[in-house]
Amino acid sequence: MSWIKEDELNLLEKISANVLKAGPMPKHVAFIMDGNRRFARKKHMERQEGHMQGFNKLAETLRWCKHLNIQEVTVYAFSIENFKRTKDEVDGLMELAKQKFLKLLDERDNLEKHGVCVRVLGDLEMLPLDLQELIAKAVITTKSHNKCFLNVCFAYTSRYEITNAVREMAWGVEKGLIRASDVSEALLSECLYSSNSPNPDLLIRTSGEVRLSDFLLWQTSHSCLVFQSVLWPEYSFWNLCEAILQYQLNYKSIQKARDLHQEHQALLQLEADRACVAEHLQHHGNGKPADAQRRQEALLHYTTCREERIQDFLEALKHKRDSYFSDLCSKDVLA
Amino acid sequence: MALLYGLIWRLLLILVHINRALVSWVRVRLRSWIGRLWERAIAALLLPLALAGFPDHQKKLNHNPDANAVTGNRAASRRSRWLSDGRSLEKLPVHVGLLVAEEEPSYTDIANLVVWCMAVGISYVSVYDNHGIFRKNNSRMLEEVVRQQQDLLGVDGSKYNVEVLSNSCDKHQHYVVSCRPTVKVLSPEDGKQSIVQAAQQLCRAVENKERSSKDISVSMLDVLLRESKNFPDPELVVKFGPVDSTLGFLPWHIRLTEFISIPSHRNVSYEDLLNALQQYGSCQQRLGQ
Numbered sequence: 001m002s003w004i005k006e007d008e009l010n011l012l013e014k015i016s017a018n019v020l021k022a023g024p025m026p027k028h029v030a031f032i033m034d035g036n037r038r039f040a041r042k043k044h045m046e047r048q049e050g051h052m053q054g055f056n057k058l059a060e061t062l063r064w065c066k067h068l069n070i071q072e073v074t075v076y077a078f079s080i081e082n083f084k085r086t087k088d089e090v091d092g093l094m095e096l097a098k099q100k101f102l103k104l105l106d107e108r109d110n111l112e113k114h115g116v117c118v119r120v121l122g123d124l125e126m127l128p129l130d131l132q133e134l135i136a137k138a139v140i141t142t143k144s145h146n147k148c149f150l151n152v153c154f155a156y157t158s159r160y161e162i163t164n165a166v167r168e169m170a171w172g173v174e175k176g177l178i179r180a181s182d183v184s185e186a187l188l189s190e191c192l193y194s195s196n197s198p199n200p201d202l203l204i205r206t207s208g209e210v211r212l213s214d215f216l217l218w219q220t221s222h223s224c225l226v227f228q229s230v231l232w233p234e235y236s237f238w239n240l241c242e243a244i245l246q247y248q249l250n251y252k253s254i255q256k257a258r259d260l261h262q263e264h265q266a267l268l269q270l271e272a273d274r275a276c277v278a279e280h281l282q283h284h285g286n287g288k289p290a291d292a293q294r295r296q297e298a299l300l301h302y303t304t305c306r307e308e309r310i311q312d313f314l315e316a317l318k319h320k321r322d323s324y325f326s327d328l329c330s331k332d333v334l335a
Numbered sequence: 336m337a338l339l340y341g342l343i344w345r346l347l348l349i350l351v352h353i354n355r356a357l358v359s360w361v362r363v364r365l366r367s368w369i370g371r372l373w374e375r376a377i378a379a380l381l382l383p384l385a386l387a388g389f390p391d392h393q394k395k396l397n398h399n400p401d402a403n404a405v406t407g408n409r410a411a412s413r414r415s416r417w418l419s420d421g422r423s424l425e426k427l428p429v430h431v432g433l434l435v436a437e438e439e440p441s442y443t444d445i446a447n448l449v450v451w452c453m454a455v456g457i458s459y460v461s462v463y464d465n466h467g468i469f470r471k472n473n474s475r476m477l478e479e480v481v482r483q484q485q486d487l488l489g490v491d492g493s494k495y496n497v498e499v500l501s502n503s504c505d506k507h508q509h510y511v512v513s514c515r516p517t518v519k520v521l522s523p524e525d526g527k528q529s530i531v532q533a534a535q536q537l538c539r540a541v542e543n544k545e546r547s548s549k550d551i552s553v554s555m556l557d558v559l560l561r562e563s564k565n566f567p568d569p570e571l572v573v574k575f576g577p578v579d580s581t582l583g584f585l586p587w588h589i590r591l592t593e594f595i596s597i598p599s600h601r602n603v604s605y606e607d608l609l610n611a612l613q614q615y616g617s618c619q620q621r622l623g624q
Contacts, residue, residue, distance in 0.1 A: 022337070022344035081623025159590060163553045166534045170541045170548035180538035185531050210618070214590040221527065221583045225594070246579060249351065253436075253578045257465055261523065261583060268528070 001056050003103065004110050005063040013237050017068055020241060023248040026201035028072040029065065030223070032215055033058065035207030035231030042231070048092050053233040055100060064237050066114075066148060068244070072197055074151040076215045080123065080160060094131055097154065101134040108141050115147025121193035122156035123164070136328035151197060158217035165191035168317055177313040181276055182306055185265055190314055194219055202247045204240075206232045222258045224250045277302045359598055366606075410489025414454060420609060421456035425616035428570035430459035432521075432592070434584050435600055436576030440464055442472075444600050446479035448573075450487050451608050453516035459566050460518050465582035467522035476520055519566060523583040530587055533559040560587050568592065571615045573608070575600035593618050 009017060033054055040050025058075060065073050078097070083090060104111070104118065111118070120135045127135070135154070168191045172178040178187075189195065199219045205212075208229035212220070226243040230236070277298045421427055431452055433445065445462055452460045462469050462476070469476055533556060540546040568588045572581075574596045581589065595611045597603060 018340045019343045019347065022341040023348070079623050084622070084624050157590075159553050159557070159587065162530065162587065163551060163556050166537060166556060167548050167551045169534060170538050170546075170551055173538045173541045174548050180535055180542045183531060183535045183538050185527050188527075188531060188534060210594045211592055211620075212589060213623075217586040217590060218527065218530075221581060221586050224579050225581065226579060227594070245347070245351065249348065250577075250579050254580050257578070257580070257582050260466070264523070 001052075001059065003059055003062075003100070003107055004114060004116070005059050007063065009064075009067050009237070013067075016238075016241055020244050020248070021069065024251045025069060026224075026244065026247050027070065028074070028198055028200045028202075029070050030074040030076075030200040030203045030216055030220065031061070032076045032203070032205040032213065033232040034205060034209055036233060038207060039231045039233040047089060048096070050233065051093060051096055055096070057233050057235050061235060061240065062150065064240055068240075071147075072149040072151070074121075074153065074194070074197070074200060074216070076153045076156070076213075078122075078154045078156070079214065080126065080155055080157045081214065083126070094128060098131055098134060101131070101138050104138050105134070105141065111142055112145060115145045116142060117145040117149045118142045119149065119151045119196065120154050121151055121161070122154045123160050124155060126155045133328050133331065136325040139325055140329055149197065151194065153215070156193070157214040158212075159214060161193050162188070162218055164193070172313045172317070175316070177316055178309050181272065182310060184269055184272070186269070187310060189218070190310075191317065192218065199223060202226065202243060204228060204243045206230055206235060206239075222254060222261060224254055273299060273303050273306065366604075410487065414488055417451065417454040417605075418456060421454075424612055427456055427612070428615060429457070430461070430567050430569045430571075431457050432461045432463060432569040432572040432584065433600075434572050434574045434581065435462070435464045435469075436574060436578040436580070436582055437600060440468060441601050442475060442479040443483065444603050445469075445476070446483040447487070448600065448603060448608060449480050449518055450483045451605050454488060455609075455612065458516055460516065461521050461566065461569065462518065463521040463584050465523055465584075467524070469520045470522035470524075473520055480518060517566075521585065526583045526585050526587075529560060530556075557587075571595065571611075573597060573611050575603070591620060591622070
């Protein structure tokens, strides 16, 4: 089945969509698509069939999001913990993924028409090489599209993602691109797999479980969490509307909390910069305490240098990540 | 047309708010109605017994002006009831987080919750609000908890020695095994900020050539983050308030945490907490499998 569904909403759905759009709408929604296996048990079908139905529901949900002007969607497709499942099930899921990415490459014209950019987030080296190559091709093919964004978390857990971000910053320090004192919350966010996306506004988990299961723990600290009891393959447009309504009810208070957090972050950064400048002036000063003007100039200069350093480091990181994908692609071409 | 949709949207929100208010009103009324019904039933059953037999017992009570003994008995029976409640649950979390997502927290109610958690058998309780109010008023929190402990558990509450930890004291606390229930007061600084601090520490080690970036692993980061907390990950977070968000609560530690919501912490009852614990007991974790 296809990644893109072209059907329109019916009249009632259109009206409801327009009513919802009168209020604040989430720009980025994350889904934990839970319940495929329970659905399969319920309908007396094979597990694999349950996962297939789950994928179809994903395509349908993307269509609804498009109609609701939700530009970015992130989904939890396969966790690193899922490798613990039986070999049969894991192999089945890898096969399903391969088929789906092949289909995606088939539909590249359609994806271009709709401007869909597909990104895959996770520790991709854990996957079989042929799947990695397909993923690389899919990512590179849709890279320049910018109307809507689909992030698929595959071989992903949040703790691995955060650890990887710390490792990348340590790599930057090793290469002399940044200093340890440059490490901040903002920089860590830029080093996550999801650095090209804003934080999700809304996180939806289906099938009634009320936990995050190691998904986007850093990014969803100030997101609206909605837990719905419907199984993923049975998800409907109205379930999505219900979740968005929850988001709208929480909008003001979450926005307030976000702003408070950002203010605090900015304050911490300023304090850190001041501390570094004070230390620098102490070491390189002429023994006399610096006046306020000199301190201010030094602070400005330090902040500018720090920001330049960080930009260069992020460029280098981006280049490293892009090369990973292009190397995989060229390997396939040579093979 | 846009105006019309805007109007319908506002109407929809009002309807939802009314619905929520109605539901919570009904819940409160139902609880008090059931409570009164139960009391009346018990009274109706016991009154004939009290009138007919046990005259000695009645006299004993009347002749015992020592209020402490009576309250002591009450506290003892409460303690044993709570302990048996805890034992009857399918599973009891080792660490419960109380996330207060409401403005102007009530220290008495939070202290009640903490004491109930400990009485039921939970070893670690953490308290969090995203303004850092609890952290700033650490000592007041401790006072309230001790006071509620005495009120609810009686004077003999020495079994439940409470340790209120805050980051500054951690370095001086070293105990290998702690059987005493421990309370920790958390704020947003313990969340992302402590992950950043751990990252800085590792990067400084790399800067000083003590470590390579390739050495950094999930378990290494986990150990660093645990060192300053000394708590197991929370299995359950009970969230109070209308906000559906974790509001920055310990992002690293909540990967497998169950989230259960209670509408408000103000005038929260023991039954509310027990319900949440029972709900937790029925959650099944498959851990990826």
